[in-house]
Amino acid sequence: MTLFAGPVRIVGAGLLGTSIGLALTKQGQDVIVSSQSSKSVELAIEYGAGRVAKNDDAPALIVVCVPPALTAKIVAQELQQFPNAFVTDVASVKESVLEELVSLNAPLERYVGSHPMAGRERGGAIAGRADLFVGRPWVITPHETSNPSAVAQIKKLAEALESSVVEVSSKDHDRAVALVSHVPQVISSLLAARLVPAADSDVSLAGQGLRDTTRIAASDAELWTQILGANSTQVNRVLKDFSGDLAKVISALDNLSDPLNQQVVDAAIRQGNTGVEKIPGKHGSKHSTYSQVVVMIDDKPGELARLLTEVGEIGINLEELKLEHSPSAQIGLVELYVLPSVEQTLITDLQSRGWRIA
Amino acid sequence: MTLFAGPVRIVGAGLLGTSIGLALTKQGQDVIVSSQSSKSVELAIEYGAGRVAKNDDAPALIVVCVPPALTAKIVAQELQQFPNAFVTDVASVKESVLEELVSLNAPLERYVGSHPMAGRERGGAIAGRADLFVGRPWVITPHETSNPSAVAQIKKLAEALESSVVEVSSKDHDRAVALVSHVPQVISSLLAARLVPAADSDVSLAGQGLRDTTRIAASDAELWTQILGANSTQVNRVLKDFSGDLAKVISALDNLSDPLNQQVVDAAIRQGNTGVEKIPGKHGSKHSTYSQVVVMIDDKPGELARLLTEVGEIGINLEELKLEHSPSAQIGLVELYVLPSVEQTLITDLQSRGWRIA
Numbered sequence: 001m002t003l004f005a006g007p008v009r010i011v012g013a014g015l016l017g018t019s020i021g022l023a024l025t026k027q028g029q030d031v032i033v034s035s036q037s038s039k040s041v042e043l044a045i046e047y048g049a050g051r052v053a054k055n056d057d058a059p060a061l062i063v064v065c066v067p068p069a070l071t072a073k074i075v076a077q078e079l080q081q082f083p084n085a086f087v088t089d090v091a092s093v094k095e096s097v098l099e100e101l102v103s104l105n106a107p108l109e110r111y112v113g114s115h116p117m118a119g120r121e122r123g124g125a126i127a128g129r130a131d132l133f134v135g136r137p138w139v140i141t142p143h144e145t146s147n148p149s150a151v152a153q154i155k156k157l158a159e160a161l162e163s164s165v166v167e168v169s170s171k172d173h174d175r176a177v178a179l180v181s182h183v184p185q186v187i188s189s190l191l192a193a194r195l196v197p198a199a200d201s202d203v204s205l206a207g208q209g210l211r212d213t214t215r216i217a218a219s220d221a222e223l224w225t226q227i228l229g230a231n232s233t234q235v236n237r238v239l240k241d242f243s244g245d246l247a248k249v250i251s252a253l254d255n256l257s258d259p260l261n262q263q264v265v266d267a268a269i270r271q272g273n274t275g276v277e278k279i280p281g282k283h284g285s286k287h288s289t290y291s292q293v294v295v296m297i298d299d300k301p302g303e304l305a306r307l308l309t310e311v312g313e314i315g316i317n318l319e320e321l322k323l324e325h326s327p328s329a330q331i332g333l334v335e336l337y338v339l340p341s342v343e344q345t346l347i348t349d350l351q352s353r354g355w356r357i358a
Numbered sequence: 359m360t361l362f363a364g365p366v367r368i369v370g371a372g373l374l375g376t377s378i379g380l381a382l383t384k385q386g387q388d389v390i391v392s393s394q395s396s397k398s399v400e401l402a403i404e405y406g407a408g409r410v411a412k413n414d415d416a417p418a419l420i421v422v423c424v425p426p427a428l429t430a431k432i433v434a435q436e437l438q439q440f441p442n443a444f445v446t447d448v449a450s451v452k453e454s455v456l457e458e459l460v461s462l463n464a465p466l467e468r469y470v471g472s473h474p475m476a477g478r479e480r481g482g483a484i485a486g487r488a489d490l491f492v493g494r495p496w497v498i499t500p501h502e503t504s505n506p507s508a509v510a511q512i513k514k515l516a517e518a519l520e521s522s523v524v525e526v527s528s529k530d531h532d533r534a535v536a537l538v539s540h541v542p543q544v545i546s547s548l549l550a551a552r553l554v555p556a557a558d559s560d561v562s563l564a565g566q567g568l569r570d571t572t573r574i575a576a577s578d579a580e581l582w583t584q585i586l587g588a589n590s591t592q593v594n595r596v597l598k599d600f601s602g603d604l605a606k607v608i609s610a611l612d613n614l615s616d617p618l619n620q621q622v623v624d625a626a627i628r629q630g631n632t633g634v635e636k637i638p639g640k641h642g643s644k645h646s647t648y649s650q651v652v653v654m655i656d657d658k659p660g661e662l663a664r665l666l667t668e669v670g671e672i673g674i675n676l677e678e679l680k681l682e683h684s685p686s687a688q689i690g691l692v693e694l695y696v697l698p699s700v701e702q703t704l705i706t707d708l709q710s711r712g713w714r715i716a
Contacts, residue, residue, distance in 0.1 A: 118716075129716050131715065131716045132716050134654060134716060166563070172559075176561075177563060179560055180560065180561060180564045180565065181563075181567060181568065184568050187549050187571065188567075188571050188630065189627045189629070189630025190600055190603045190604055190629075190630065191541070191542060192631075192632075192634040193603060193629035194541065194596055194599060194600055194603075195634070196629055196632050198537055198636070200636065201530075201534070202533060202534035202538065203534075203636045204638055205495060205535060205538050205539075206538045206637050209538075209539060209542050209574045210539065210637065213570065214630070214633065216570065216571065217627075217631065217633060217634040218630075218631060218634050219627070221627035221628045224623075224627045225620055225627060229614050229623065235611060239607070241552060242548055243604055243605065243608060245551060246544075249544060250594055250598060250601060253586060253587070253594045253597070254594060256587050256590055265582075266583040269547045269577070269579035270579045271551035272548065272549075272551050272576075272577075273550075273575065273577075273579060274551070275549075275553035275575060276553070276572045276575040278556070278558065279553065280561070302670040304666050304679065305669070308663035308666060309660075309667070311663070312660040317658075318662065322679075322680055323679035323680070356488075357489065358476075358487050
């Protein structure tokens with residue numbers, strides 16, 4: 001017994017295509033891997049993501065995993081070539097793909113868009129993992145003409161990969177990801193770009209704040225140019241609001257003798273406080289409710305394990321954890337995030353066991 | 359034998375003052391804690407940060423740990439009241455403090471500015487820790503008229519707290535922290551502020567990218583309004599460049615039919631790639647040289663300890679570690695960062711021990 005009534009055909013053997021193939025193959029599903037690049041098909045198949053296509057293949061489901069700019073064209077081709085298959089894609093923009101499919105007169109009843117939100121900093125088949133999607137949101141974007149059984153099949157796919165299905169319209173999806181993903185990418189890139197002309201000695205004073213705000217600036221430029229281009233309207237709506245807010249702060253900082261302008265700066269930081277509190281934390285709980293306890297450990301193998309074993313012995317569950325190395329000393333700083341009600345117990349117990357709390 | 363020739367007087371009993379007092383007291387140094395708030399002095403002393411001031415105190419060193427906007431005034435008072443003491447402060451801006459001291463005709467030979475870069479999200483005496491400064495940079499900003507023995511005493515203080523001393527001019531300091539700390543704060547706050555008018559359902563799609571870019575947006579508004587105001591020239595210089603770059607991206611995204619504009623977006627993301635590579639990583643090593651391995655763990659006490667114990671058994675040292683919880687499932691995703699040369703060994707060995715690599 002396999003998951004789907006026929007083979008699942010994956011078009012595009014990068015990170016996402018390979019990972020989907022690996023996960024489905026593991027579950028006994030017959031998976032076909034196809035790509036314009038025969039080399040990446042070979043690689044994905046060698047990894048166990050599926051098999052090569054045969055002439056008489058009659059896939060039940062097709063998952064298009066190509067770059068955003070090519071997605072609609074390939075989806076339309078697949079719908080035409082396999083008239084009995086349901087088709088989805090994994091592009092991180094949905095409205096422009098749908099619009100292009102409409103303009104191509106594609107038979108949209110059998111198509112439902114997807115966006116598995118399993119970001120990784122590195123792509124390619126070599127980075128593929130069967131467990132890539134576990135516990136991650138998988139957005140499904142049904143449209144006016146999509147067949148309910150198409151929606152059901154795509155849901156089945158997401159659930160087989162242990163994702164959490166989120167169902168929204170493609171327009172709502174694009175508005176949401178512009179805000180929570182695409183705009184942060186632009187802002188982080190532009191912030192990191194300001195480091196380019198700076199002296200190394202200036203950059204060397206970087207702390208965790210700069211590291212956090214610029215981490216995603218390391219993302220792939222080609223991919224992101226496509227994503228931003230395909231969602232430019234929604235992205236620019238937010239960027240223009242951001243730019244207006246920034247202009248107000250710049251103008252205020254230029255004229256601080258006016259006490260009203262100090263209020264402008266203060267209000268901007270406070271709005272940020274309010275905004276960050278809206279981000280859901282662990283498993284959807286409130287983000288801001290954790291207490292931070294910073295513990296120092298020697299920077300050698302086993303120390304972190306020893307700390308966490310003792311935290312377990314104390315009987316406290318960690319909500320979040322971050323490891324940070326001191327820029328100079330051979331010391332690691334471990335940020336433990338716990339419920340406020342257990343913070344004092346944790347500090348007291350760790351100190352009595354000889355740990356240094358920073 | 360104590361560290362300094364006489365008592366160390368700490369003015370201001372917040373996070374930094376209390377932490378300095380705790381660290382010095384632990385080393386047998388006589389520490390005086392003073393503050394306009396008698397309540398916070400009581401609290402800091404109860405915590406072991408020092409003793410109350412006496413009329414005949416003759417401090418050898420005074421550390422002013424008050425909010426930035428009050429710093430110069432208090433430093434000048436202390437220089438006058440204790441004509442034999444060296445004085446430093448811990449404000450995160452240095453040039454405006456020095457300028458105000460000059461305008462107050464303070465005897466600057468005995469003053470050298472400090473900026474211990476030990477950021478914590480929470481302040482107050484209650485958050486004070488003796489180990490707060492260990493392994494962190496402590497910037498010292500000598501000026502034209504500062505006495506070499508003043509500089510030596512402040513260095514001794516930073517070293518006693520196990521910080522790494524960085525010596526630069528106040529102007530160079532302010533330019534550097536504008537870039538690596540103050541501007542990221544403004545940008546992060548403005549980015550988080552964009553979440554305020556958004557629907558909760560949109561914000562609920564937030565991933566690690568948004569969490570990282572907006573973490574510091576939770577910072578204290580009153581403190582940051584003072585910091586930004588005191589370094590407004592340097593901050594605005596960078597913000598205006600950022601704003602110009604942003605305007606170019608917005609304009610390009612508005613007119614993507616022109617292929618040159620796709621290049622503008624692409625170039626912006628690539629500049630970000632280049633910028634983020636300039637940030638030094640662990641102990642000053644290159645930031646971009648680590649490989650990321652994502653391991654899934656059950657979200658229950660002891661699982662992370664078990665993973666890290668096994669990583670230790672495999673004999674691999676972690677360069678960085680991040681714990682991320684899936685927004686919906688009872689699963690934790692652990693990001694392990696290791697040297698690329700050991701990545702494959704780590705993956706293979708963890709998989710053979712039954713761990714799921716995402």
